[in-house]
Amino acid sequence: MKISKDQxxxxxxxxxxxxxxxxxxxxxxxxxxxxxxxxxxxxxAAIYNYFPTKESxxxxxxxxxxxxxLEKVKSHPSFLGMNFSERLHLVIESxxxxxxxxxxxxxxxxxxxxxxSIPFAQSSLKETRKLxxxxxDREMEEAVGRNEMTEPPFRGLLCELFWDFHVGVIYYWLxxxxxxxxxxxxxxxxxxxIFNELMRGGLMNKVxxxxxxxxxxxxxxxxxxxxxxx
Amino acid sequence: MKSKVLGExxxxxxxxxxxxxxxxxxxxxxxVDSLKDEKNAKAGEILLNGLSQLRGSGLKILQNLALxxxxxxxxxxxxxxxxxxxxxxxxxxxxxxxxxIELGRPIxxxxxxxxxxxxxxxxxxxxxxARMKSGEDVVLKVQYPHIARDIHQEIRLLKSVASQLSxxxxxxxxxxxxxxxxxxxxxxxxxxxxxxxxKFWTAKGVLIPEVIRSASTERVLTQKRVRGHTLMELxxxxxxxxxxxxxxxxxxxYTSLFDLKAxxxxxxxxxxxxxxxxxxxxxxxxxxxxxxPEPEVFLMKALVEPTLDQxxxxxxxxxxxxxxxxxxxxxxxxxxxxxxHENLMQIVQNPDCHFRQKRELIENLRKTILQQSSNPSLxxxxxxxxxxxxxxxxxxxxxxxxxxxxxxxx
Numbered sequence: 001m002k003i004s005k006d007q008x009x010x011x012x013x014x015x016x017x018x019x020x021x022x023x024x025x026x027x028x029x030x031x032x033x034x035x036x037x038x039x040x041x042x043x044x045a046a047i048y049n050y051f052p053t054k055e056s057x058x059x060x061x062x063x064x065x066x067x068x069x070l071e072k073v074k075s076h077p078s079f080l081g082m083n084f085s086e087r088l089h090l091v092i093e094s095x096x097x098x099x100x101x102x103x104x105x106x107x108x109x110x111x112x113x114x115x116x117s118i119p120f121a122q123s124s125l126k127e128t129r130k131l132x133x134x135x136x137d138r139e140m141e142e143a144v145g146r147n148e149m150t151e152p153p154f155r156g157l158l159c160e161l162f163w164d165f166h167v168g169v170i171y172y173w174l175x176x177x178x179x180x181x182x183x184x185x186x187x188x189x190x191x192x193x194i195f196n197e198l199m200r201g202g203l204m205n206k207v208x209x210x211x212x213x214x215x216x217x218x219x220x221x222x223x224x225x226x227x228x229x230x
Numbered sequence: 231m232k233s234k235v236l237g238e239x240x241x242x243x244x245x246x247x248x249x250x251x252x253x254x255x256x257x258x259x260x261x262v263d264s265l266k267d268e269k270n271a272k273a274g275e276i277l278l279n280g281l282s283q284l285r286g287s288g289l290k291i292l293q294n295l296a297l298x299x300x301x302x303x304x305x306x307x308x309x310x311x312x313x314x315x316x317x318x319x320x321x322x323x324x325x326x327x328x329x330x331i332e333l334g335r336p337i338x339x340x341x342x343x344x345x346x347x348x349x350x351x352x353x354x355x356x357x358x359x360a361r362m363k364s365g366e367d368v369v370l371k372v373q374y375p376h377i378a379r380d381i382h383q384e385i386r387l388l389k390s391v392a393s394q395l396s397x398x399x400x401x402x403x404x405x406x407x408x409x410x411x412x413x414x415x416x417x418x419x420x421x422x423x424x425x426x427x428x429k430f431w432t433a434k435g436v437l438i439p440e441v442i443r444s445a446s447t448e449r450v451l452t453q454k455r456v457r458g459h460t461l462m463e464l465x466x467x468x469x470x471x472x473x474x475x476x477x478x479x480x481x482x483x484y485t486s487l488f489d490l491k492a493x494x495x496x497x498x499x500x501x502x503x504x505x506x507x508x509x510x511x512x513x514x515x516x517x518x519x520x521x522x523p524e525p526e527v528f529l530m531k532a533l534v535e536p537t538l539d540q541x542x543x544x545x546x547x548x549x550x551x552x553x554x555x556x557x558x559x560x561x562x563x564x565x566x567x568x569x570x571h572e573n574l575m576q577i578v579q580n581p582d583c584h585f586r587q588k589r590e591l592i593e594n595l596r597k598t599i600l601q602q603s604s605n606p607s608l609x610x611x612x613x614x615x616x617x618x619x620x621x622x623x624x625x626x627x628x629x630x631x632x633x634x635x636x637x638x639x640x
Contacts, residue, residue, distance in 0.1 A: 077338065089323045180331030182324075182375045189324050
């Protein structure tokens with residue numbers, strides 16, 4: 001029987017939510033694919049169509065929740081009126097809101113992916129990282145278009161920095177015991193404020209110009225002279 | 231960090247004290263007085279610099295210290311005022327999150343419109359405008375995260391620092407203001423105060439905003455918006471304020487005290503408004519006590535009577551803990567009560583009181599009350615009474631600031 005794209009998407013999420021639910025009662029390492037499939041009311045064979053290994057459920061969860069958050073923010077009533085950092089803030093908050101119910105599972109996802117650093121994790125997360133960085137890159141471009149900031153140097157690097165920041169914030173959130181995780185909200189806000197200040201004052205560009213000058217005058221020129229002498 | 235800051239404050243204040251005492255030795259009285267002024271100025275600076283490092287809650291403590299006229303020198307007071315102007319409000323994202331946590335649902339479900347830009351940011355929280363789903367325009371006071379916890383911790387630390395200080399005035403003041411600051415972080419308490427005052431004052435023509443209970447918690451206070459301008463805004467814009475507003479403000483204080491047995495400890499021009507209909511509105515009820523003990527109200531009332539009844543006044547003082555020996559009543563009355571009353575009567579019960587001309591007198595009244603604590607008969611006197619007196623003088627000072635000229639007959 002051919003399964004529609006929509007149904008596939010639903011099944012994918014169902015399995016992830018089933019794994020998350022079971023992880024609240026049992027350690028993820030002790031879960032079997034059969035148990036997860038059964039919790040999702042699916043056959044054991046079917047689960048392998050979506051997740052070839054148990055570990056792929058971990059990266060799959062992160063990918064699913066981030067894509068959902070990125071989708072969700074676009075329909076937020078205030079999204080269009082927000083500036084770049086507010087939009088990024090909203091993405092992180094939306095993501096946290098989405099994974100709140102699965103907090104215990106997310107702890108395990110983080111433990112396996114970033115603390116124990118399963119070898120395949122980085123390569124499996126490539127797609128998620130790209131999805132996120134593409135979003136940030138687009139938003140940055142729009143922000144430049146809106147004259148909110150000047151074209152930042154090392155845009156690609158900045159996008160990577162935001163991805164790392166997002167991952168780091170979730171880690172902070174997992175440890176945050178403040179009421180309603182308000183501390184996490186403040187950490188996001190204060191961090192993005194620093195970014196705003198850097199962009200507003202054009203400091204990033206100035207640092208880049210200084211770095212470029214030093215590199216050109218004191219490193220490249222020297223290398224060039226050395227080459228000549230030889 | 232906090233204990234370090236407070237430790238530094240204590241150490242620096244102690245060093246100032248030692249240096250003052252060493253310098254005062256063998257100096258004539260006039261010189262000692264000027265050294266004392268200098269020491270107080272330095273103490274103010276030290277407190278300002280230290281408490282400013284504690285941010286929100288530290289600023290609140292400073293604000294209360296600033297209310298104690300004479301405790302902090304003029305330049306320090308100006309610095310405190312400018313520190314308030316520099317408070318950076320929380321971003322809309324953080325405020326929305328706080329509201330979601332407090333109200334238990336996304337703000338879109340409560341408000342049809344919410345302005346992310348704070349219209350005011352103070353030491354404990356900030357104020358936003360919004361429109362309820364039901365269409366009412368409201369203002370929300372949103373408390374900064376953790377401020378209540380910080381205030382409790384800082385007050386505890388500050389009290390322990392204060393107990394080591396030899397400066398009586400600062401020590402006593404810190405103890406007195408602590409309670410008021412703690413009240414101010416409980417918005418449900420403020421909501422109750424608002425409702426009590428509203429019930430009492432609505433029929434008497436003073437507008438007290440209505441609390442929206444469904445959108446209020448311990449850390450969020452939502453009230454219907456009052457259309458008009460605070461006395462402070464009108465002062466900044468150089469707009470004239472009618473005498474009837476000053477008289478209504480005066481009546482508000484005394485009628486609340488005598489009939490409602492409640493006192494507004496912070497008669498500040500930012501807390502009184504002239505409504506768009508030209509009436510008086512009072513908007514901030516954080517620093518308010520409802521349910522003053524009967525003897526306090528009784529004595530305050532007796533002291534503003536044009537003719538003093540010695541027996542009643544002595545009875546009032548005794549009920550509040552004054553140790554007046556039998557047979558010593560007349561002496562106490564003559565030396566303590568009469569001079570205070572004579573000064574007070576130049577302000578209260580005056581058919582044409584020019585408050586600006588009474589500034590020195592107001593200061594003398596304040597000093598008289600402050601000095602009472604060194605009188606052995608009054609050592610056990612309820613400390614709250616002096617706080618009520620001080621609130622009274624703050625009202626006079628506010629009226630003097632605006633150059634109010636009104637009849638103060640009660």
